[in-house]
Amino acid sequence: MGADNAIPSGQLVPLRTKDEVRASLETHRVYVVEIPARFANTVKDVIQAAIPGFKTAEISHLRRVVQFKYLPAHLQKQFYPPARLQRGDEDTSPISLSPCSTPLPPSPTGDVEIIEEANTEDEDIVRFFVLCPTRFIQHAELFALLRRNPPFTNIPVPPKLLYVTVPALAPTSAEQATMWSETYWPIAYKNTNPYGPHPSLVLRNTIEIESEVHKWLAVAAEAGSEIAALGLGEKIGCVVVDRTRGTSEVIAVAGDCRWRSPSGATEAHLGRGNVMAHSVQRAIAMVAKKRLRMAGADPALLDRSLFCDIPLTDVEKPYWETENIPASGYLCVDLDIYMTHEPCVMCSMAILHSRFRRCIFGTRMPLTGGMTADTIGTLANPGKGLQHGMFWRPSELNWKFLAWEWQSKEKDAEASVKDILHV
Structure with missing residues (x-):
């Protein structure tokens, strides 16, 4: 294998689903009362x-009752500015975490005593309680409601209502929950992912394939280089692998x-060329023809010059000739596909409808890629992308699979941008 096709060392990074990206970005405001x-x-x-229209499940990912000491540092300072505690200030101006919030009612001069009680040895006496998202009730109505009920009917202190911005959806990983707890509000993580594959499933599959990724991406790169040397295509290639029988076999x-x-x-x-002859389309056609051959039929029955579905180079031919795929089974079920580049939207749909098990690619394609759901900045395309996330959209598509990006520290950003413009 030539040095030009060497794949830099790196790591597998699971793709985020479209719903995961939404969950990581969507926030709303809630009322908090002391x-x-x-x-x-x-x-x-x-x-x-x-x-009655408010369902507590909507905020089940938030710690609803929190001690002062567990609040993020910026909330501690905004709830009780240190200067007030040190001076024993009787400044009773309202505290709001949003500059555009509705003005809050003033607190009485007894406010300082409550602050001091919250920071004495008996600090458990005070909690910060998440009431509900602000869209369910107006501030004045909520204030009056609390004022009419315990504990505020029994103490000379009116409710201190605060606005806090929190994630609107549950976290998808322990790392995200920790980050949100430090950034927004203490989070309850339930060791699951409601918006994508379960973390344990992703981890198990990552461990299974990570030792071979480098090898298969190198073969894919060699396939792309050989085709490009003939002037027939770009330096883009893919490898279809079967691991269902314990060891990896290239199909x-x-x-x-x-x-x-x-x-x-x-x-x-010129232009975009023959889109039906992208490497993914060719590989899927080869898998179909190999299944026909194994079943005793003539694979030439599927010959379509438009798809360019016959092997053309030295790296393609040996794998095409190997009899190593069962005749039965639906096209690419349980097979993995390794690609030098993120597949375009058309190829992403072909991968989905062919029912691959796993997809791994080496270079993101922000202008054309169909797999990623988030954005990544490039020199040509800062912070933009199609954001389709086609690998995992179960409510809209009839198949889903796991997908990873191979991230290399040595990747040449300029080269990536050049490739992007060709796909």
Whole structure:
């Protein structure tokens, strides 16, 4: 294998689903009130009775009752500015975490005493309680509701309502939950991912394939280089691998053939070329023809010059000739595909409908890629992307699979941008 096709060392990074990306970005505001700890259930019942449309499951990812010491540092400072505590200030101006919040009612001069009690040895006496998202009830109505019920009917202190911005959806990993707890509000993580594959499933599959990724991406790169040397395509390739029998077997290898005409001649490198001869399309066609051959049928029955579905280079031919795929089974079920580049939207859908098990690619394609759901900045395309996330959209598509990006520290950003413009 030539040095030009060497794949830099790196790591597998699972792709985020479209819903995961949404969950990581979507926030809303909630009301928080400071109350004596023993009244938490009382206040919860009052809120639930007054707002029947509010379902507590909506905020189940938030720690609903929190001690002061567990609040993020920026909230501690905003709830009780250190200068007030040190001076014993009687400044009773309202505290709001949003500059555009509705003005809050003033607190009485007894405010300082409550602050001091919250920071004495008996600090458990005070809690910060998440009431509900602000869209369910107006501030004035909520204030009046709390004022009419314990504990505020029994103490000379009116409710201190605060606005806090929190994640609107549950975290998808322990790392994300920790980050949110430091950034927004203490989070309850339930060791699951409601918006994508379960973390344990991703980890198990990552461990299974990570030792071989480098090898298969190198074969894919070699396939792309050989095709490009013939002038038939770009330096883009893919490898289809079967691991269902305990060891890895390569089923098909294909390079990009977009500049090859149906007659086999090299076409001018203008426009987008033959999109039906992308490496993914060619590899899937080869898998189909191998299954036909194993079943005793003539694979030439599927010959379509448009798809360029016959092996053309030295790296493609040996794998095409190997009899190593069962005749039965639906196309690419349980097979893995390794690609030098993120597949375009068309190829992403072909991978999905062919029912691959896992997809791994080496270079993101922000202008054309269909797999990633988040954005990544490049020199040509800062912070933009199609964001389709086609690998895992179960409510809309009839198949889903696991997908990773191979991230290398040695990747040449300029080269990546150049490749992006060609796909």
